[in-house]
Amino acid sequence: MGEFMMENRIILAIESSCDETAAAIIRNGSEIVSNVVASQIESHKRFGGVVPEIASRHHVEQITVVIEEALAQANMKPDDLDAVAVTEGPGLVGALLIGINAAKAFAFANNLPIVGVHHIAGHIYANALVQPMEFPLLALVVSGGHTELVYMKEHGSFEVIGETRDDAAGEAYDKVARVLGLPYPGGPRIDKLAHEGEEAVSFPRVWLEEDSYDFSFSGLKSAVINYKHNMDQRGEEICPTAVAKGFQESVVEVLTAKTLRAAREYKVKQVIAAGGVAANKGLRTSLDTVFAEENIPFFVPPLKMCTDNAAMIGAAATPMFEAGIRGNLSMNGRPGMELKSWV
Amino acid sequence: MIWLGIETANAPLSIAVIRDGKVIAEIVQNIKLTHSAGAMPAIEEVLAKAGIKPGELDAIAVSEGPGSYTGVRIGVTLAKTLAWTLKKPLVGISSLKALAANAALYDGFICPVFDARRGNVYTAVYKGCELETIIEDYHDHIDGLLVRLQALEAPILFVGADVDVFWHKIVEVLGDYAQRTPFSNDLPRASETVRLATKVELPSVDAVHHFVPQYKRIAEAEANWLKEQKEKAHE
Numbered sequence: 001m002g003e004f005m006m007e008n009r010i011i012l013a014i015e016s017s018c019d020e021t022a023a024a025i026i027r028n029g030s031e032i033v034s035n036v037v038a039s040q041i042e043s044h045k046r047f048g049g050v051v052p053e054i055a056s057r058h059h060v061e062q063i064t065v066v067i068e069e070a071l072a073q074a075n076m077k078p079d080d081l082d083a084v085a086v087t088e089g090p091g092l093v094g095a096l097l098i099g100i101n102a103a104k105a106f107a108f109a110n111n112l113p114i115v116g117v118h119h120i121a122g123h124i125y126a127n128a129l130v131q132p133m134e135f136p137l138l139a140l141v142v143s144g145g146h147t148e149l150v151y152m153k154e155h156g157s158f159e160v161i162g163e164t165r166d167d168a169a170g171e172a173y174d175k176v177a178r179v180l181g182l183p184y185p186g187g188p189r190i191d192k193l194a195h196e197g198e199e200a201v202s203f204p205r206v207w208l209e210e211d212s213y214d215f216s217f218s219g220l221k222s223a224v225i226n227y228k229h230n231m232d233q234r235g236e237e238i239c240p241t242a243v244a245k246g247f248q249e250s251v252v253e254v255l256t257a258k259t260l261r262a263a264r265e266y267k268v269k270q271v272i273a274a275g276g277v278a279a280n281k282g283l284r285t286s287l288d289t290v291f292a293e294e295n296i297p298f299f300v301p302p303l304k305m306c307t308d309n310a311a312m313i314g315a316a317a318t319p320m321f322e323a324g325i326r327g328n329l330s331m332n333g334r335p336g337m338e339l340k341s342w343v
Numbered sequence: 344m345i346w347l348g349i350e351t352a353n354a355p356l357s358i359a360v361i362r363d364g365k366v367i368a369e370i371v372q373n374i375k376l377t378h379s380a381g382a383m384p385a386i387e388e389v390l391a392k393a394g395i396k397p398g399e400l401d402a403i404a405v406s407e408g409p410g411s412y413t414g415v416r417i418g419v420t421l422a423k424t425l426a427w428t429l430k431k432p433l434v435g436i437s438s439l440k441a442l443a444a445n446a447a448l449y450d451g452f453i454c455p456v457f458d459a460r461r462g463n464v465y466t467a468v469y470k471g472c473e474l475e476t477i478i479e480d481y482h483d484h485i486d487g488l489l490v491r492l493q494a495l496e497a498p499i500l501f502v503g504a505d506v507d508v509f510w511h512k513i514v515e516v517l518g519d520y521a522q523r524t525p526f527s528n529d530l531p532r533a534s535e536t537v538r539l540a541t542k543v544e545l546p547s548v549d550a551v552h553h554f555v556p557q558y559k560r561i562a563e564a565e566a567n568w569l570k571e572q573k574e575k576a577h578e
Contacts, residue, residue, distance in 0.1 A: 046568055047564055047568060051562065051564040051565075053412060053562040053563065053564065054562050054564060054565065056412070056413070056416060057416075057556075057558075057562065060416050060419055060420055060423075060555065060556060061555055063420060063423070063424070064423050064424055064427040064551065064552050065552050067424075067427075068427065068552070078428060094412070094413050094416070097379045097413065097416065097417060097420075098416060098420050100379065101379060101382070101383065101417050101420040101421050101424070102420050102421075102423075102424040104383040104421070105383065105386075105420070105421045105424035105425045105428070106424050106428050108383060108386070108387060108397065108425075109397045109398075109424070109425050109428045109429050110428060329383040329384045329387055330380045330381070330383070330384050331380075332377060332379045332380040333379060
């Protein structure tokens, strides 16, 4: 991030948009000084998915503990900080409000500025914690709630050139996992099963209009449900590894092809993947292969930087802070917040 | 001794600064502004009016519920974070008791009521100036509450902005025993939250991390899950 005048800029970041209560300390937008995540996944497992009210209850139990731990691991005091960053949206509103109100109270008590960060900008900037971002850049954001292709011409400039018209990729994974009787969260289990499979059931690829960068996964999900239903009616057992492999091949092929076409059209210098589904081995391997052939640098953050965390929020907040972006004490949660450029 | 009081458990908002048993500044409002947007600026405003810096506070009192889940959490999150980062003790006070305190000059049964939707209430019964607990804070259908109140066979003073929702039914069941506070006593005041907090022993600063809201009701998803587990155990 050579274009910023930064001298030891220290930001405390807080993230609570879904089912992780997280806090981190980031130096100069690129170095993780500490990164603490309290996951609620064990609590939500019994419900087969994230229950918003339960998530909010856990956030309020954990929030000060997590922030204190982030400061303690960094061996820092509030005086050492330049700003507090927090996820402003999108996400579960009741969950967002805990991080936001904790951030506001902390910022007020310690006389620090506050920066509200878009969760997806955070996922994209997780990459800045691994290697410098080179522009123009293309980001494939894939998670339980998002499937987007984002073009960035420079820091703080976001153009969503494609997005899902129905289910997010991660959502389709979780639903198909349920059909296969796999416990929540199903994505990583399908990835694992797909790699164990030798045969693959053939499922359709949904390309939409020829020039579209949008995605659609609900038809694929229905195809898997219908396949299971038909097999059940015929009294035949489905082969879970073959279903997982066929489903994953369809998702990965469409994601890879559209990302490749966009990377060519926009002549980007770097392609990055971000979000929980970017942890998927099948997707990583596929993107790695095509972009190696294409000779475009492709990066995906390590696993713990793909799932929700506060380090990525701190990484995105740093260039915002340098650009003079500030929130205030009336900051509210924005569950449907749009990804907008700040430059 | 300087206290900050925070009350966001239901639609009304109240923030107060108390110094040595005197109210220095207080906001009491019942407007259509979410606590998420309004509570922190109100804290800033009241402290500024009182000429108090955050670091000068000695303790924080918060209305800990029951009430709106989100409302309670906002107040508790602000209070917890302030108390933790300023290293000050945090005292939680029942939001129902704090509201009942508005009627604490009444030498009889006091019944604070919060609308919990679909005919349900968060409620309790306290008695007299010392607010002795007669019925503990709980969640009930209004009909269930009225059965318990009938058994008291005495006048009952209802307090709270939400009483209006149920007033017709209350009078129908309790007749002349049903009494109502003047409207000027219907909104909770953070100064009462602080007053009640000054009567309890200050907890240690380390206890702040473990402070949780008093919802008085498990989450719906959890209730359904528990029910399923019971049914499974029966099979």
